[in-house]
Amino acid sequence: MSLDVDVDHKRGDFHLQARFTAPPGLTALFGRSGSGKTSLVNIVGGLIRPDRGRVIVDGQALADTERGVFVPAHRRRIGYVFQDSRLFPHLSVRRNLLYGRWFARGEGGAAADLGAVVGLLGIGHLLERNPESLSGGEKQRVAIGRALLARPRLLLMDEPLASLDESRRAEILPYIERLRDEAGVPILYVSHSVAEVARLATTVVIMTEGRATAVGPVQDILPLADATDGGAVLEARVSRHDEAFHLSVLESVAGELQVPRLDVPVGAPVRAYIRSRDVMLSLQAPKEISALNVLAGTIAAIAPTASAQADVRLDCNGATLMARLTAKSVDRLGLAPGRQVHAVVKSVSFERS
Amino acid sequence: MTPEEWTAVRLSLLIATTATLFSLPAGIAVAWMLARGRFWGKSVLDTLVHLPLILPPVVTGYLLLLSFGRRGPIGGFLAEEFGIVFSFRWTGAALACAIMGFPLMVRAIRLSIEAVDQRLEAAAGTLGANPLWVFATVTLPLCLPGIIAGAILAFAKSMGEFGATITFVSNIPGETQTLPSLIYTLTQVPGGDAAAMRLTLVSIAISMLALLGSELLAKRIGARRQAA
Numbered sequence A: 001m002s003l004d005v006d007v008d009h010k011r012g013d014f015h016l017q018a019r020f021t022a023p024p025g026l027t028a029l030f031g032r033s034g035s036g037k038t039s040l041v042n043i044v045g046g047l048i049r050p051d052r053g054r055v056i057v058d059g060q061a062l063a064d065t066e067r068g069v070f071v072p073a074h075r076r077r078i079g080y081v082f083q084d085s086r087l088f089p090h091l092s093v094r095r096n097l098l099y100g101r102w103f104a105r106g107e108g109g110a111a112a113d114l115g116a117v118v119g120l121l122g123i124g125h126l127l128e129r130n131p132e133s134l135s136g137g138e139k140q141r142v143a144i145g146r147a148l149l150a151r152p153r154l155l156l157m158d159e160p161l162a163s164l165d166e167s168r169r170a171e172i173l174p175y176i177e178r179l180r181d182e183a184g185v186p187i188l189y190v191s192h193s194v195a196e197v198a199r200l201a202t203t204v205v206i207m208t209e210g211r212a213t214a215v216g217p218v219q220d221i222l223p224l225a226d227a228t229d230g231g232a233v234l235e236a237r238v239s240r241h242d243e244a245f246h247l248s249v250l251e252s253v254a255g256e257l258q259v260p261r262l263d264v265p266v267g268a269p270v271r272a273y274i275r276s277r278d279v280m281l282s283l284q285a286p287k288e289i290s291a292l293n294v295l296a297g298t299i300a301a302i303a304p305t306a307s308a309q310a311d312v313r314l315d316c317n318g319a320t321l322m323a324r325l326t327a328k329s330v331d332r333l334g335l336a337p338g339r340q341v342h343a344v345v346k347s348v349s350f351e352r353s
Numbered sequence B: 001m002t003p004e005e006w007t008a009v010r011l012s013l014l015i016a017t018t019a020t021l022f023s024l025p026a027g028i029a030v031a032w033m034l035a036r037g038r039f040w041g042k043s044v045l046d047t048l049v050h051l052p053l054i055l056p057p058v059v060t061g062y063l064l065l066l067s068f069g070r071r072g073p074i075g076g077f078l079a080e081e082f083g084i085v086f087s088f089r090w091t092g093a094a095l096a097c098a099i100m101g102f103p104l105m106v107r108a109i110r111l112s113i114e115a116v117d118q119r120l121e122a123a124a125g126t127l128g129a130n131p132l133w134v135f136a137t138v139t140l141p142l143c144l145p146g147i148i149a150g151a152i153l154a155f156a157k158s159m160g161e162f163g164a165t166i167t168f169v170s171n172i173p174g175e176t177q178t179l180p181s182l183i184y185t186l187t188q189v190p191g192g193d194a195a196a197m198r199l200t201l202v203s204i205a206i207s208m209l210a211l212l213g214s215e216l217l218a219k220r221i222g223a224r225r226q227a228a
Helices: A037-045 A093-103 A114-121 A136-149 A166-183 A194-200 A218-225 A327-333 B003-036 B042-054 B057-068 B073-082 B090-115 B118-126 B131-142 B144-160 B163-169 B179-188 B193-227
Strands: A003-011 A014-022 A026-030 A052-057 A060-064 A078-081 A154-158 A187-191 A203-208 A211-217 A231-242 A247-252 A255-260 A269-275 A279-282 A293-305 A309-316 A319-326 A340-345 A349-352
Touching: A003 A037, A014 A037, A014 A203, A026 A037, A026 A194, A037 A078, A037 A154, A037 A187, A078 A136, A078 B118, A093 A114, A093 A136, A114 A136, A114 A166, A136 A154, A136 A166, A166 A187, A166 A194, A187 A194, A194 A218, A194 A231, A194 A269, A203 A218, A211 A218, A218 A231, A231 A255, A247 A269, A255 A293, A279 A319, A293 A319, A309 A327, A309 A340, A319 A327, B003 B042, B003 B090, B003 B131, B003 B144, B003 B179, B003 B193, B042 B057, B042 B090, B057 B073, B057 B090, B057 B163, B090 B144, B090 B163, B118 B131, B131 B144, B144 B193, B163 B179, B179 B193
Parallel strands: A014 A211, A026 A187, A026 A203, A078 A154, A154 A187
Antiparallel strands: A003 A014, A003 A052, A052 A060, A203 A211, A231 A247, A231 A269, A231 A319, A247 A255, A269 A349, A279 A340, A293 A309, A293 A340, A309 A319
């Protein structure tokens, strides 16, 4: 599947002018609130008619203002999981799930077997319940199932975790990963959380004030994502667990990392997100320090940021690492592209992948 | 009770039921247009619907007589083309009741349609339901309590309608003499007090039963929703 979007839409003062192509997998629309992410998703879903532009899925124009094409939402076969799950209060969970199936009869598309979807999302015990009696996390899982059973060729998810607390998010994230990997439905996912995007996305589209300012694979794009809180994504694999100190040892191209014990089997791939403000640089290999993780690398670039700071991009044996230093430190150490340095990683956020 | 009194009770029930059932589809349609529609002349439609509520009933009845009477523009056409006659028939009484109850019915249904979350309707659309299906499977079930309330209000109004009915279709025993008309007649003749009192009690009983029935129905819908 492919999704091509090139739209131009004005609402009051806000001007949405975005153009991007989404490859298969999960494409995250990332940006601050008010950057036009939801409007863009609503245009793709057919809930908003763009002033100008095109939305093309698998070569079929769903909207093309030049040719006067506008396929209404109910004929697009694009599933939509809303931030507020929007389950039908007068129908049971089962009938909510089956709502779209009847309209999709005779259509090809992704998994539409109730048993399979219920198993994938772990909602078998909820079928006879009334939506109002479900927890927030359960509601979102049912909403995802309902969208899937309508046999969509593309699934839109508009901050599906935003209304949930941390533990509920952790409950749903694995299901979205399974969706991405097993259900075979391409997903357009709106989020303003770096952690979520780092964990879920294949491709990232950064939205800034109505424009798609960067598009590309998550490893390349996420470091640019947030100027105030940047970081880098590191693909790694669990090589062993150190039970005595309750640690897990990870292997990545950049080197070995020791992190608090992860609840995943040895060999499992994980995606580490290292914030640039959690990285210190040293010219010599540091000895006798408390930090466990020191990675060697070469400075690839130094970009000054606001407030007398600089973002230093490192090349650690092919992997990218970002460090946020003060301009004074850069000057004092004489840092420049090409210099060999050691990165001391103070903490690592880990996301399974 | 005398046969004459029974006839009036039966006639009133027939007229009120007919008026309610026939005006319900139109009531839902107009309520939906007023709640959701954006069109030129919406406020005119709103005023027209509410007119029977603020006009003296006699005026509404007289206007009905002028337009739906045998020689009226609409009444004449209907009589000639379809053989449908309203004036001085029980059907005319039902028409008068339907029009008098219409604003109450539309108000109740309109409020309940406005209370339906349009985001749910958008969600149904993304699941493949066209606007008609969305209305039938989401909007209508969610505003059912309001529709029932509107229907009961219209029914109760029809049971009590007097001014427009007597002006339009007169007070013919066995054809257009409804419960209120008969009570009025009885109060005008000497010795009619006892019969008027009996019918007053019957009238109160029917109104209370209708109210009770609607409460039960609403409760059952609520319970089914809880169980679902």
